[in-house]
Amino acid sequence: MFEVEALRRQFPILQRQVHGRPLVYLDSAATTQKPLAVIEAERHYYETLNANIHRGVHALSQEATDAFEGARDKVRAFIGAARREEIIFTRGATEAINLVAHSWGRQSLAPGDEILISEMEHHANIVPWQLLCEATGAILKVIPIDARGALVPGAVDAMIGPRTRLVGITQVSNALGTVNPVADIVRQAHRVGAVVLVDGAQAVAHQPVDVVALDCDFYVFSGHKLYGPTGIGVLYGKQALLERMPPYQGGGDMIAQVTFEKTTYNSLPYKFEAGTPHIAGAIGLGAAIDFLQHIGLDAVARHEDRLLAHATQQAEAFEGLTCVGTAPGKVGVLSFVMKGVHPHDIGTILDREGVAIRTGHHCAMPVMDRYQVPATARASFAMYNTIGEVDALFRALRRVEELFLK
Amino acid sequence: MSDLRDLYQEVIFDHNRHPRNFGPLATANRHADGFNPLCGDRLTLHLRVEDGVIREARFEGAGCAISTASASLMTEALIGKSEAEAAVLFEGFHHMVMGEITSVDLGKLAVLAGVSEFPARVKCATLAWHTLNAALKNASQPVSTE
Ligand SMILES: Cc1ncc(COP(=O)(O)O)c(C=O)c1O
Numbered sequence: 001m002f003e004v005e006a007l008r009r010q011f012p013i014l015q016r017q018v019h020g021r022p023l024v025y026l027d028s029a030a031t032t033q034k035p036l037a038v039i040e041a042e043r044h045y046y047e048t049l050n051a052n053i054h055r056g057v058h059a060l061s062q063e064a065t066d067a068f069e070g071a072r073d074k075v076r077a078f079i080g081a082a083r084r085e086e087i088i089f090t091r092g093a094t095e096a097i098n099l100v101a102h103s104w105g106r107q108s109l110a111p112g113d114e115i116l117i118s119e120m121e122h123h124a125n126i127v128p129w130q131l132l133c134e135a136t137g138a139i140l141k142v143i144p145i146d147a148r149g150a151l152v153p154g155a156v157d158a159m160i161g162p163r164t165r166l167v168g169i170t171q172v173s174n175a176l177g178t179v180n181p182v183a184d185i186v187r188q189a190h191r192v193g194a195v196v197l198v199d200g201a202q203a204v205a206h207q208p209v210d211v212v213a214l215d216c217d218f219y220v221f222s223g224h225k226l227y228g229p230t231g232i233g234v235l236y237g238k239q240a241l242l243e244r245m246p247p248y249q250g251g252g253d254m255i256a257q258v259t260f261e262k263t264t265y266n267s268l269p270y271k272f273e274a275g276t277p278h279i280a281g282a283i284g285l286g287a288a289i290d291f292l293q294h295i296g297l298d299a300v301a302r303h304e305d306r307l308l309a310h311a312t313q314q315a316e317a318f319e320g321l322t323c324v325g326t327a328p329g330k331v332g333v334l335s336f337v338m339k340g341v342h343p344h345d346i347g348t349i350l351d352r353e354g355v356a357i358r359t360g361h362h363c364a365m366p367v368m369d370r371y372q373v374p375a376t377a378r379a380s381f382a383m384y385n386t387i388g389e390v391d392a393l394f395r396a397l398r399r400v401e402e403l404f405l406k
Numbered sequence: 407m408s409d410l411r412d413l414y415q416e417v418i419f420d421h422n423r424h425p426r427n428f429g430p431l432a433t434a435n436r437h438a439d440g441f442n443p444l445c446g447d448r449l450t451l452h453l454r455v456e457d458g459v460i461r462e463a464r465f466e467g468a469g470c471a472i473s474t475a476s477a478s479l480m481t482e483a484l485i486g487k488s489e490a491e492a493a494v495l496f497e498g499f500h501h502m503v504m505g506e507i508t509s510v511d512l513g514k515l516a517v518l519a520g521v522s523e524f525p526a527r528v529k530c531a532t533l534a535w536h537t538l539n540a541a542l543k544n545a546s547q548p549v550s551t552e
Binding site for chain 2: 341342343344345348349352359360361365368374375403404
């Protein structure tokens, strides 16, 4: 049984006031709040287990290693990967994409090869590929999106070709909420021998993910958008691909043997985890996954869909307000502009009402260009939001109207 | 709400809705672009400077109410000022929006004093002024608030 009020008590920050009003946190697409289970897991680690991992014979080091590796197993099961060797801890989705661009990309691309991304990508899934193209002479191609924020039908088919080596596609758009047909894209890409990186940063907290069923080659996400800590994220890669890729960074932990003449590398996943990792973060992420699975992603998704439907209905009835991103089946976010009021001003006024939303380009400037807006206001929803909070958002938007358009 | 009214004074709404000195300037001899990547505000400033005096000032672009009003008010304040006087105004304005005391007489620009209570908006208010600095130096790179 999904009980939002009971759930909210698991998130201490939701008790706080902002400018003398109860916090209405509608910015979970930027980062989610953290439940007690996650806060306690990090605390427990530092209070009772703290030691460096993989390198001590003493009890604490062993226990810390077990906890860290236990978190890897949780991640593996959470995204349905076959092997723990395929789960690499990174700082976040951004670092995971950069790892692939660097390690896989420099080895695999020749001048004239093509990388295909979409117009709705986050900068994290644009810029690393641009850098890679600069370094290798590969060409970046962009799948266009339509007026509602979906990939233009047929465009993927038309653009995937014999020179396509990699397709980088977001599963859920952070600026628009669009859900992309990634399984179809993977099938099309594999037909021409291209690999696919799926950016799951906005997807993992909203829908169950199974990387084996998707058959994607790489999958990335960040812990902090999944009710976990900042500074920890995940790269999933198919083992055969990861085996062939050179290390990304050099240092401790990623080696088997070092001499000044020759260094041999550690096995997967450690080959890609140079240096002391964010041990507490990984353990916190493991706790977040346990927490989310205990609640049930299906129940969370249903709840969030209700919130989004309620918000969309009110937005449509609100004169002067235009939603940006209305693709069928979208999830999680309501991006909008208001006639006569810049999003930045909306953000400031809402903040004084205790309502936290994001305003700006959402690290997706090409999306802003596509819809010819300088920025949007974006409310995003998580498991702990309520219908009452959606109503508070629209009450606050009425205040914006009063102040600006009276 | 009272502090919101401190930020969004009537004069600011007025300049936001009806920006003064808005548009291109054919006779300009100095230009600069300003950009606030955080919120997507962009503006282009055109100046006609003769013998060290700003004879004309106009701007174009799209931004939030604070940056638009600030640019509009700035162009009004600049016309007829020497470059040295403009620099003094910028310094005084900067002190004001940072919540610091200034002895500079800011005239109408003082309506933006409320910005100091909204740290996230200081860059909106100063974008036009940073762009002015660039225009006076005739910098070719767009200035950014970041
Ligand atoms: C779709 C998408 N991809 C990638 C990222 C980057 O995530 P991080 O900054 O945690 O690395 C984000 C974060 O906003 C995102 O929404």
